[in-house]
Amino acid sequence: DAEITQSPRHKITETGRQVTLACHQTWNHNNMFWYRQDLGHGLRLIHYSYGVQDTNKGEVSDGYSVSRSNTEDLPLTLESAASSQTSVYFCASSEPQDRKQFFGPGTRLTVL
Amino acid sequence: QQQVKQSPQSLIVQKGGISIINCAYENTAFDYFPWYQQFPGKGPALLIAIRPDVSEKKEGRFTISFNKSAKQFSLHIMDSQPGDSATYFCAARGYSSASKIIFGSGTRLSIRP
Numbered sequence A: 001d002a003e004i005t006q007s008p009r010h011k012i013t014e015t016g017r018q019v020t021l022a023c024h025q026t027w028n029h030n031n032m033f034w035y036r037q038d039l040g041h042g043l044r045l046i047h048y049s050y051g052v053q054d055t056n057k058g059e060v061s062d063g064y065s066v067s068r069s070n071t072e073d074l075p076l077t078l079e080s081a082a083s084s085q086t087s088v089y090f091c092a093s094s095e096p097q098d099r100k101q102f103f104g105p106g107t108r109l110t111v112l
Numbered sequence B: 001q002q003q004v005k006q007s008p009q010s011l012i013v014q015k016g017g018i019s020i021i022n023c024a025y026e027n028t029a030f031d032y033f034p035w036y037q038q039f040p041g042k043g044p045a046l047l048i049a050i051r052p053d054v055s056e057k058k059e060g061r062f063t064i065s066f067n068k069s070a071k072q073f074s075l076h077i078m079d080s081q082p083g084d085s086a087t088y089f090c091a092a093r094g095y096s097s098a099s100k101i102i103f104g105s106g107t108r109l110s111i112r113p
Helices: none
Strands: A004-007 A010-013 A019-025 A031-038 A042-051 A054-057 A064-066 A076-078 A087-094 A107-111 B004-007 B010-014 B019-025 B030-038 B045-050 B056-059 B062-067 B072-077 B086-094 B107-112
Touching: A004 A087, A010 A019, A019 A031, A019 A087, A019 A107, A042 A064, B004 B086, B010 B019, B019 B030, B019 B086, B019 B107, B030 B062, B045 B056, B045 B062, B045 B072, B072 B086
Parallel strands: A010 A107, B010 B107
Antiparallel strands: A004 A019, A019 A076, A031 A042, A031 A087, A042 A054, A064 A076, A087 A107, B004 B019, B019 B072, B030 B045, B030 B086, B056 B062, B062 B072, B086 B107
């Protein structure tokens, strides 16, 4: 069965360190998204991609970057982790003509 | 104008009761309104969705009511069960395939046995 996976599921890091969260989908979807989930804020869009070599900034992109070198993967990098980036991160994917997004299981990131 | 406002933030309902979660939007370009359900430790999953050309959509115990003139929509869970305890997100999206989904802030629903 097709799926979307995230790794690691839990990560603790220190302020100032670079962190990369992985997202891999086997749906062969062109569209991929990264969200962060914080209490009271719901899901906020960080970055998104509509295909290989395409990346776009979302609502809360400061301090984050993504790259899309193939269809299956969209890694999210925190260049210099800050305590304000402590959150649960979700990756999602969809087909352009399909409004349904499929979400991964999430990565809980703690920045100390 | 891009916001989707959701209420309440949390809700406790007795087993067998009706759970109601409300959302409001401003952008009239939105034309797809999904609800996502999220269990603890899991990612959100699409529960039910509606287009603005209908006023109601029902799937089992879950119903979306849509009021286009008021720019409001709501999720009703009939005969609420403990297994319905989860966080629910309303959302909205425009017609274009390039449109992004805008999520509400979420409602944590607890069904008391």
